[in-house]
Amino acid sequence: MTEDRTHTTAPGHLMAAEISEQPQVLDRIASTDTEPLTALVRHLQGHPTRAVLLAARGTSDHTALYAKYLIETQLRLPVGLVSTSTFTGYGTRPDLTGVVWICVSQSGGSPDLVESTAAARSGGALTIAVTNTPSSPLQDAAQLHLPMLAGPELSVAATKTYTASLMRLWQLVTAWSGGDLAPGHFVSKVAAAALDLPEVAQVASRYRFVDRMVTTSRGFAYPTAREAALKLMETCYLSAHAFSGADLLHGPFAMIDEDRPVVVIVPPGAGGQMLDPVLDRLTERGADVCLVGATGTRTAQVRIPLPEDLPEQLAPIVQIIPLQQLALQLALSRHHDPDRPRGLRKVTETT
Structure with missing residues (x-):
């Protein structure tokens, strides 16, 4: 039986439990059927990519920064971190033909990320949502979706969704570049x-x-x-x-x-x-x-x-x-x- 952690009142119990779940989450990600990832990568490898844009907020912004290093070193593509307010506040609508837009959001519900992703898609970008929810407005706004697979996260402080999104983006970029996903199987053991x-x-x-x-x-x-x-x-x-x-x-x-x-x-x-x-x-x-x-x-x-x-x-x-x-x-x-x-x-x- 799964424990209902929402009824435990000890301070920090949610954060502590979700930190401890990370090796299991990472093992699940490494062991999950790779066909959805393979299908997504097929889209990317058939796309005439000239640049990549990454959109995120908060903890996910740090995930995006990690992905920036991955893409620049493995794919040797120019990568930018998006200022979403240029889309939502200033109404900018650039020509994004040939751009891959990757938006990372645990909930997939932040209005600025949803609006800017929809605008990027209408501007010609190939848009990908990386979320931890089975269905979300961000997923609907994007053409492609990569689930984080972290499971429900109840603590306000993000922990397992952060490491899950790092792992998923490592898988995505590594597969996109034609690299070997096997080293990912060792991560959960080191995390434990x-x-x-x-x-x-x-x-x-x-x-x-x-x-x-x-x-x-x-x-x-x-x-x-x-x-x-x-x-x-x-x-x-x-x-x-x-x-x-x-x-x-x-x-x-x-x-x-x-x-x-x-x-x-x-x-x-x-x-x-x-x-x-x-x-x-x-x-x-x-x-x-x-x-x-x-x-x-x-x-x-x-x-x-x-x-x-x-x-x-x-x-x-x-x-x-x-x-x-x-x-x-x-x-x-x-x-x-x-x-x-x-x-x-x-x-x-x-x-």
Whole structure:
């Protein structure tokens, strides 16, 4: 019998349960019949694509940023992140012939995403909706649909829909480029190993009374830094700023001191190598650094080690899990209920 989690009142129980469900969700995605994905890819491979546009909001915006890295590196196509207000607020109707439009939305109900996707379709784009709902206005507005397959998500803070959408977009782009989907079968096992890391509780205890924090990374892990900052803001009500490591070394570096912890997500591969000068400067600054991931011989005040069994492109699906746990544990230690953040709803309506 499936437990009805809506009747449990313990703060954070929904978020905790949905974080724990992620290995199962990822295994389901990897094991699902690939024919719907194959059919979608056939459309893409027969399409004269000159560019890709990605539309999303909130957590899904970080998924879209991840997809941008995937498409630029695997397909070598120009990719843009859409400003939906140019369609909904300014009434712009560009010629999008030869453009693939991918809109990511957990609910598929945000009016600005629905309207801009419909406008893109009328402008000649091949439109794809990536949603977690069996039927939605966004799915109706688009020509093609890719389900996230995360199952119902009840907590306001998105967790399993984020990792599910990363996995689905990795599958989509990899199949589109003619790549091998087999590595995706290992993700759920690595995700399960990342669920209960004792170091997360140590970091949560260290930062319990922190009001300001910075998250940073490079490459495929940069969306992880942005998603981690969002989770910390919406569940713990602290001021969390996410920067690319390259941008951090410009103006924002002036605000770094020992009272503003910096969470550095260090991926394997080129992304981790690009962070070397950032870590050097943070060490010189005397910053309170928390290293997450493949940390090598680097020293830091605290660290959250992660399994290094995944290639850099797949690593973001696992990197975010201990940071979701950190947001949950910090929120509970501050006597907040992360399932019901102040003033937030599951579906945000914007125009």
